[in-house]
Amino acid sequence: MQRLVDNVLAVTKESVKTFTYESLNNIVRLINGVSALLLALLPGKATILEGIHGWELRPTFRGPRFPRWMENGVSSFNQFIHELSVDSDTSNLEHSSGEGDGDQYEYSASPSYQSSRVNRANFTKHNKQRMTWIQYFLFWVFFPLKFLRRLVLFWIRCVIFWVCFPVKILPQIPFRLFRFFFSMVSKALSTSGNRRPARSYSNKSMQSLKDYIIHRTTDRRRGVIEDLHLAIEIFIEGVFDVVHKAVHLLLSPSESFRTLFGLFSSHESRANDDHATLVDASVSTSTHVKNDPKPTVRNTSFYQSLNTDARTCQDVITELGYPYEAIRVITSDGYVLLLERIPRRDARQAVYLQHGILDSSMGWVSNGVVGSPAFAAYDQGYDVFLGNFRGLVSREHVNKNISSYQYWRYSINEHGTKDIPAMIEKIHQVKTAELSISQPDIVEESNGNQPYKLCAICHSLGGAASIMYIITRRIKEKPHRLSRLVLLSPAGFHDDSNLVFCVLEQLLFLVAPILSHVLPAFYIPTRFFRMLLNKLARDLHNLPAVGGLVQTLMSYVVGGDSSNWVGVLGLPHYNMNDMPGVSFRVALHLAQMKHAGRFRMFDHGNASANMEAYGSPEPLDLGEFYQLIDIPVDLVAGQKDRVIRPSMVKRHYLFMHDSGVDVSYNEFEYAHLDFTFSHHEELLSYVMSRLLRVKSNSKKEKKTE
Template identity: 75%
Template sequence: MMQRLVDTVLAVIKESVKTFTYESLNNIVRLINGISALLLTFLPGKATILEGIHGWELRPAFRGPRFPRWMENGVSSFNQFIHELSVDSDTDNSSLDALSGEEDSSGYESAGSSVSQSSRASRSSFTKHGQHQMNWIQYIMIWVFYPFKLFLGIPVCLFQLAYSRLLKTPSIPGSPCSFHLRSARRVRSLKDHVIHRATDRRRGVIEDLHLFIEICIEAIFDVVHKAAHLLLSPSEAFGTLKQLFSSHESSFKEDHDVVDVSVSAAVLGKNDPKPSERNTSFNQSLNTDARTCQDVITELGYPYEAIHVITKDGYILLLERIPRRDARKVVYLQHGILDSSMGWVSNGVVGSPAFAAYDQGYDVFLGNLRGLVSREHVNKNISSRQYWKYSINELGIEDIPAMIEKIHEVKTAELNLSKPDFDEETNDDQPYKLRAICHSLGGAGMIMHVITRRIEGKPHRLSRLICLSPAGFHYDSNLVFSVAERALLLLAPILSPIVPAFYIPTRFFRMLVNKLARDLHNLPAVGGLVQTLMSYVVGGDSSNWVGVLGLPHYNMNDMPGVSFRIALHLAQIKQARKFRLFDYGSASANIEAYGSPEPLDLGEYYGLIDIPVDLVAGQRDRVIRPSMVRRHYKLMKRAGVDVSYSEFEYAHLDFTFSHHEELLSYVMSRLLLLEPNSKHLTNHKSLKSRKKGQVSD
């Protein structure tokens, strides 16, 4: 009777403490959100900045009174958390590694997401050669964010201890905060797996704080409950302890002989599955979204193929594909800066260019340029400084040609098998038509590819080029970009050996960004304030910058970065007011690279472009203004290129990350226009006549 009364009192006190702490934290969050809303009302220009954002709701959703979150469905959220984890797949890895401050070379893969084949290979290869040396900026970041790292690490350890106690399983000797590998197997059905992967269940830092408080309260009251139970029923408590210690001793005796060999073998039985299939995942407890482009494509029911491409300088690129192997219509989509192939599929089936092209009968290829923090390279021991030593030159002269040649190799082999009687009168060696859609920096790289291949006398393989807000000219930009240009050019000799690239160096910091992006979505006013401030940095551009940060490819496993040389190259282009190749800083270095003391001015060679080009600008684009896209158009028109120009009332990121039916319809309509211009026909006929003349001779 007394024990029941004590249990009831402790339960009431525990739930009261939970309610008080939970509501106190909620009030603090509401206060922060309210202050942000107040600041947002006084910021100038926020109406025009936020007007074009789709899917970003600044007005709070009004709700009626409700129970605290931990009382929903009649169960504490901590207990619900335990239940959800108990059905998670065993194929995931421990989340303790996610809290380490190591580089991506640790070889860790996120749970709940099947990482692309290229990323898997690169991360596993980097496991052997250890950590890369971090520069002083990374050390500063580690010490500044150490309290956050400690804060996020404590609930995981507490949860592991609590969960081990719930399962009544001992810990592995020498491995703190870990599960016994003989715990019950938890296998999730395929249906549940797909539902989980297709739904963004990511939690933010605020929700993690809620869970941290609940875990602490549960742990404290569990100790108090055990103490009270020991005092009220000493005989039963001592019997339980004796039985527990005896089970520990028997378990240790059974595994004693195997422990001498290795720790991992000490917990494996003959009938146990492989370690990779049994490791319990705690990454679900962190709830980060690390889906890849492959995950998005396959979850929506489309076919998928991954192709690994190796450039001449040894970089390993991932060329992804939504295959139609018998299709003669091929489209190649190339992303821009700080982006990946995810941008072309991020709007789902209805609003994504990749899916729209596939539904229209195209064989779709999605290119990924170098510049991921996983650093895929044939040299497994490549240093950070060596990997990031590239400019826009390498994107347009190495990466894009390598991927296009791989597309040519794949399509030629497939179509020669299925349709050997292709029409040689329309294409010399291509049984297919290859169109390219590119955005931002991808557009500059694609134009560079066409011109340099024509100069070298090599085929560029393209039949049409659609450039969405292409880079290349940047002299008409805002004050922030002008200041950055001056700073980069002035400090380049000092910063170049110290800062090889701009990226988030460790997995913990990337996880923090991933979670903070979720908080910005959950708190409308705070998200609106951050969105407004970020738009000021890029000159008032109304793109949904906060929304893009929440996309899966900005995750704890991998994230796009920008090499210092690319930033310096853009600064050189802006200062020179010309679209030219990278300036190596001296006449001798440029002569060695280009054969002339000055870098090649690509604008002077626009006459070599022998395919139709469609240029698209955004009227609200403040990153690459419409005047800069019109500069491309004027030079091409003057050089006799078959070029068109269109403007839409969009911002910079709207071309890929927002669903605009008007833009999508325009792009698809331009893909269908494949009639070559007269200059291309003339060049083609003259080339054929030369070949016939040589044969007759």
């Protein structure tokens, strides 16, 4: 009888799983199909999606495969979760290694096929133990009597049990069942998140160096749909496990009576034993700490159980075998910045890379060894420094109790007059101290001058802030310590923009007096929603038609820019632990520049405030002071860039050229994000050639001396 019930429950469970899996997969396919239809009707998608890596309309979504242990008729909940995590990670590795093969994809078997294979395996195992026809006949004849007899005995024993034991034990039954089920679910989640196959690192190390980190990171985590699959699996397994145990207790009342009797009779003794065990454990732990000054501590991260990728720039750099150093920098107004470094301590050539809006230092290393400017500069012998602006949701500040309104109260002014000066001065201190130790003769020969050359590569908002930094330092008659400036699609001039930006400009001016006090910044404040965005990026990668639709709509918002906006969301710095944000005053500052048609500092809104800040009733117009720029400047524009159009970058060039600045201008067939997030060898070659000019100039200076 128990074997029959087990077979019925097994078939029912597999049927429920197959039905739910196929229903969810059909819904996903329907969403992807509707998105593909809408994408086909939208105009201009061919140019928008051009150049995006791995573009395919075919969905690559896979549900959790049935693990191998089911073939042997085993039913263990924890073992299921363990095998599920291993199988899903293996599936991701196979998919990532097979990318780019066109139609050579290997799809896993459907759940219906897997369940039929499981049933055939179970039938084969029990084939030798089949009953004869006589045994079947006798079984069905005597089954009602035997069942009634056991049922009567069961109810009699239950009555005796509840009469003999105190009534206070009754409420403990659901509590114990709930605690048991909750512990199983917690253990399952931790096992599925922390367990990784031992060969994952070796497979990743065998990949080509030109592979995108975007695709590696998205393959390392689960999306919302995959989490839904796992949740359904856990729920179905838990429900059928409870039903299975309840049916077994009903069919064998003697065994259930002994189980309940042993469970509650030893309740007090086990409580005492647990207390004694905890006391012994605390004593042994304290003894261990005294003997070992550095006890081993096992740290578990919550994001691992959720399969989100929260790697930092340090993780990416060290995984690729490069050295790393983190330097904490404190600005004059108390903000704590992270200056990251790929150190060459004895190098006299250094490069400082500064990111743009809604970005971080991760952008300079996101393309791996071959396609990243940071690694290319290091391989050319440079000491590489990666700057990070203020504006992360972690809100690092010397004042630990700083409010959100106070923290986000800054504009581009603070980026150019607070952040960059603090980081470059820190670079100067570090390089001078290190060279004075490794090369003291060179430091003495410099006679107090800078014993190294420092170049800057800046993108978008970082370019505008770097120009502001040089001009304001020259006005204050302070050294800016830079030898060359390479600006990739720099911000500053924005009057040539699309209709959406024009509407946003007017909207910001309209709601600024009220919204600036209610919404100090544009960012995702809670860990849950940041985690949700991190997982949605995985789903957009698995469902290319949906991702293409989002990509197309996003490109319409930014005027047809063909950057891989969906792919950028897969980068690790857009995760649940931290995420770049945009201050409302930074957005308002950009709107002021667009409205005025000039590259100027922040307008505080009244003449008295501007007079106190700049010494004039109007903000400082930086374009009128370009003659103060005393170093070579290389401007790079993107022909497909619709965020900062080439005409706006060319305006920088015209102002600088008319002011006598040693400036060059070049255009590439790139969109706005291609300068940092896409691999282009021609761009890297051009940037490195600009940096090498500083080396050649320094050699000429030595010869003339």
